[in-house]
Amino acid sequence: MAKEAQKERSMILQKEMIAGLFDDLANAKELGKKVCYTFIPGNLSELIRTFDMLPVYPEINALQSAMRKKSASYIKEAERNAHSEDVCTYVKCDVGMMMKGNIGPTGQKIPEPDVLLLSYTGCFTFLKWFETLKREYPNAKVIMVHTPYQENAEMTPEMTEYMVKQFKEEVIPQFEEVTGIKYDEEKLKRHLVLAKQAEDWITKIFETTKHKPSPIDAYFAGVYYIGPINIGFRGTKEAVEYYKELYSEIQERIRLGLGPITPEGEMKEEKYRLVVEGPPNWTSFREFWKIFYDMGAVIVASSYTKVGGVYDMGWRHDASRPLESLAEYCMNCYTNLNIPQRIDLLTKCIEDYDADGYITNSIKSCNSFSAGQLGMMREIEDRLEIPVGFIESDLVDPRYFSYSNIKNRLESFFQMLEQRKSMQTISEK
Amino acid sequence: MNDTIYTMGVDVGGSYIKCVLVSYNKEINDHKVLDKQTEKIRKRNPKIVASEIVTDLLKRNNLDYDKDISYLASTGEGEMVERKTGHFYSMTSHSRGGKHFFPDAKTVVDMGGLYVRAIKIDEKGKVMDYKMTGQCASGSGQFIENISRYLGLAIEEVGQMSLKADNPEIPSGICAVLAETDVINLVSKGLSTPNIVKGINLSIAQRVVKLLGALKAESPIALVGGMGMNEGMVQAVEELAEGKKNRDFKFLSSKDAIYSGAIGAALWGGFRYYKLKEKGVTL
Numbered sequence: 001m002a003k004e005a006q007k008e009r010s011m012i013l014q015k016e017m018i019a020g021l022f023d024d025l026a027n028a029k030e031l032g033k034k035v036c037y038t039f040i041p042g043n044l045s046e047l048i049r050t051f052d053m054l055p056v057y058p059e060i061n062a063l064q065s066a067m068r069k070k071s072a073s074y075i076k077e078a079e080r081n082a083h084s085e086d087v088c089t090y091v092k093c094d095v096g097m098m099m100k101g102n103i104g105p106t107g108q109k110i111p112e113p114d115v116l117l118l119s120y121t122g123c124f125t126f127l128k129w130f131e132t133l134k135r136e137y138p139n140a141k142v143i144m145v146h147t148p149y150q151e152n153a154e155m156t157p158e159m160t161e162y163m164v165k166q167f168k169e170e171v172i173p174q175f176e177e178v179t180g181i182k183y184d185e186e187k188l189k190r191h192l193v194l195a196k197q198a199e200d201w202i203t204k205i206f207e208t209t210k211h212k213p214s215p216i217d218a219y220f221a222g223v224y225y226i227g228p229i230n231i232g233f234r235g236t237k238e239a240v241e242y243y244k245e246l247y248s249e250i251q252e253r254i255r256l257g258l259g260p261i262t263p264e265g266e267m268k269e270e271k272y273r274l275v276v277e278g279p280p281n282w283t284s285f286r287e288f289w290k291i292f293y294d295m296g297a298v299i300v301a302s303s304y305t306k307v308g309g310v311y312d313m314g315w316r317h318d319a320s321r322p323l324e325s326l327a328e329y330c331m332n333c334y335t336n337l338n339i340p341q342r343i344d345l346l347t348k349c350i351e352d353y354d355a356d357g358y359i360t361n362s363i364k365s366c367n368s369f370s371a372g373q374l375g376m377m378r379e380i381e382d383r384l385e386i387p388v389g390f391i392e393s394d395l396v397d398p399r400y401f402s403y404s405n406i407k408n409r410l411e412s413f414f415q416m417l418e419q420r421k422s423m424q425t426i427s428e429k
Numbered sequence: 430m431n432d433t434i435y436t437m438g439v440d441v442g443g444s445y446i447k448c449v450l451v452s453y454n455k456e457i458n459d460h461k462v463l464d465k466q467t468e469k470i471r472k473r474n475p476k477i478v479a480s481e482i483v484t485d486l487l488k489r490n491n492l493d494y495d496k497d498i499s500y501l502a503s504t505g506e507g508e509m510v511e512r513k514t515g516h517f518y519s520m521t522s523h524s525r526g527g528k529h530f531f532p533d534a535k536t537v538v539d540m541g542g543l544y545v546r547a548i549k550i551d552e553k554g555k556v557m558d559y560k561m562t563g564q565c566a567s568g569s570g571q572f573i574e575n576i577s578r579y580l581g582l583a584i585e586e587v588g589q590m591s592l593k594a595d596n597p598e599i600p601s602g603i604c605a606v607l608a609e610t611d612v613i614n615l616v617s618k619g620l621s622t623p624n625i626v627k628g629i630n631l632s633i634a635q636r637v638v639k640l641l642g643a644l645k646a647e648s649p650i651a652l653v654g655g656m657g658m659n660e661g662m663v664q665a666v667e668e669l670a671e672g673k674k675n676r677d678f679k680f681l682s683s684k685d686a687i688y689s690g691a692i693g694a695a696l697w698g699g700f701r702y703y704k705l706k707e708k709g710v711t712l
Contacts, residue, residue: 387558390561390563391564392563392564402564404506404543405543405544405564408519408544409561409564411518411519412518412520412546412559412561415518415521415556416520416558416559419555419556419557
């Protein structure tokens with residue numbers, strides 16, 4: 001009984017946090033709060049909070065719409081309004097939602113933006129997305145920060161300085177102008193201290209998949225776990241509390257030797273341990289997950305759960321260097337890493353988490369993820385000689401999810417895994 | 430003591446259902462395909478079609494399912510097949526089927542209605558590694574069917590027609606929709622049907638040869654699945670592979686290539702029947 005109550009507590013906490021945020025957004029005017037639309041990769045949550053603004057993440061709204069089976073009609077609405085079939089479906093889903101009244105995932109209206117803040121330019125679509133929104137919201141202030149790509153696999157002092165300069169000269173003065181609040185660096189530092197704590201906890205949580213059986217699924221459940229840290233709660237006490245609670249629940253699962261929880265209950269047997277590259281499909285999320293847990297496959301690490309921050313290698317927000325660490329955070333997001341860095345990171349995941357195989361879910365909409373994925377997969381296959389699989393789908397457009405195609409491919413992949421495992425068992429005997 | 434048993438294999442594919450009746454003898458390792466049947470699914474319920482084929486084969490061979498069939502194995506999309514004893518992954522079945530046709534084969538290429546899959550196998554027909562085409566239909570047998578329908582050809586005519594080509598033109602090999610548009614243009618340009626068909630075969634063969642390279646395939650290579658019966662496709666694969674440096678691939682094909690999955694399933698069924706019998710399990 002106590003175990004069940006514990007399990008539910010982190011979920012309740014998360015639900016309350018998200019509901020609270022959307023309540024505040026629905027009442028932003030009454031509360032006298034300004035609203036800042038921004039994106040997950042390279043998000044400046046702590047700085048936004050320093051100015052008491054409320055964040056809105058259009059990608060989150062899009063994926064929530066997909067999970068509630070509303071994305072198809074939003075996408076059609078955007079396409080009726082001249083957005084091409086080839087445009088990122090997150091964008092079309094968001095634009096369609098806006099055209100249909102901008103009702104968010106909780107059924108409440110999402111307020112218009114006071115600021116459109118782009119703090120990660122690695123995704124060219126983000127740039128065009130906010131240009132589109134600017135036309136719809138002419139009164140919003142658009143702030144675009146240029147984030148240097150880690151071309152040479154490093155963040156140099158010059159790159160950091162370049163970004164800090166943009167914060168000081170562009171972002172902070174415009175935030176002050178919109179909110180009427182003076183920049184308070186001590187307040188920012190307090191948020192950064194809490195951000196680091198949440199980052200420490202989430203790192204520990206994702207490291208629990210080193211246990212056998214893994215107590216959690218780091219992809220299908222992982223996307224829920226990254227919710228609070230990615231949607232504006234990083235830098236808050238609530239986020240730290242949530243992750244502490246989640247960690248203690250997972251520790252209890254480890255103590256009891258339990259595997260991950262799936263929509264159909266506890267996974268009975270862990271047959272395969274996998275690392276997944278690429279975002280999930282949101283329109284058929286449950287069906288997609290089911291193919292894996294029916295086969296006894298657990299995802300022990302994924303690149304997607306690092307989309308809002310790569311903490312595996314020890315990087316953390318640092319209150320002693322507030323703006324510098326914000327700059328590094330933006331430059332260190334997963335899709336801002338160059339391809340060899342991503343290969344090294346995924347290789348490390350496969351080795352550290354003792355994975356049996358590697359799967360790429362190549363997303364039609366997302367160039368930031370999909371570019372280079374085939375090359376990465378081949379390099380990992382050559383380097384580690386493990387079975388690899390490649391499937392294709394989309395983020396929120398149900399037209400690009402072909403269940404049979406994906407199932408066929410995954411079946412071949414799982415068969416290969418089974419074969420390799422049985423050979424391994426024979427050679428071990 | 431006669432150790433021969435009867436097994437059946439049902440392979441439910443994207444376009445066709447294939448069924449075989451096999452006599453399986455474990456002692457002398459002699460297995461024979463006694464009868465076979467293929468049905469196009471069209472718009473029918475595959476479960477009913479599969480059941481009808483099984484009944485037809487049994488009737489034709491004066492066999493009774495309950496008394497005579499030791500194992501009915503399904504494969505492909507055949508998990509819904511009625512009366513089945515067990516189901517096998519299609520990759521396993523095609524590998525075993527390829528090995529049945531060509532015991533020396535080291536690689537099997539399953540060229541089916543939905544995709545092409547190159548499989549490296551060991552001496553027993555077990556899967557060692559594989560590579561598959563992407564999900565675009567331009568790498569599939571279904572694509573050839575669509576084009577043949579457009580050109581007014583029966584699917585059986587495509588292979589021979591392709592062999593008559595003298596100056597083929599290859600359409601887009603990236604996208605089935607673009608390729609179909611290309612074909613319409615080629616027809617308007619007056620290109621002969623054999624040259625169009627050969628071009629289509631070559632566009633798919635390009636993908637096959639690429640897969641073989643990525644797999645680091647070993648020769649001889651068995652071409653199985655529906656497209657393995659298309660002589661024009663076999664020729665196209667041979668031609669393109671010949672052009673590759675440092676490759677000396679020998680390709681093997683059979684007029685019964687479409688049955689590789691069903692045969693492989695029936696053979697694995699026989700194998701499993703005896704394994705379970707050894708453990709005292711009665712099916």
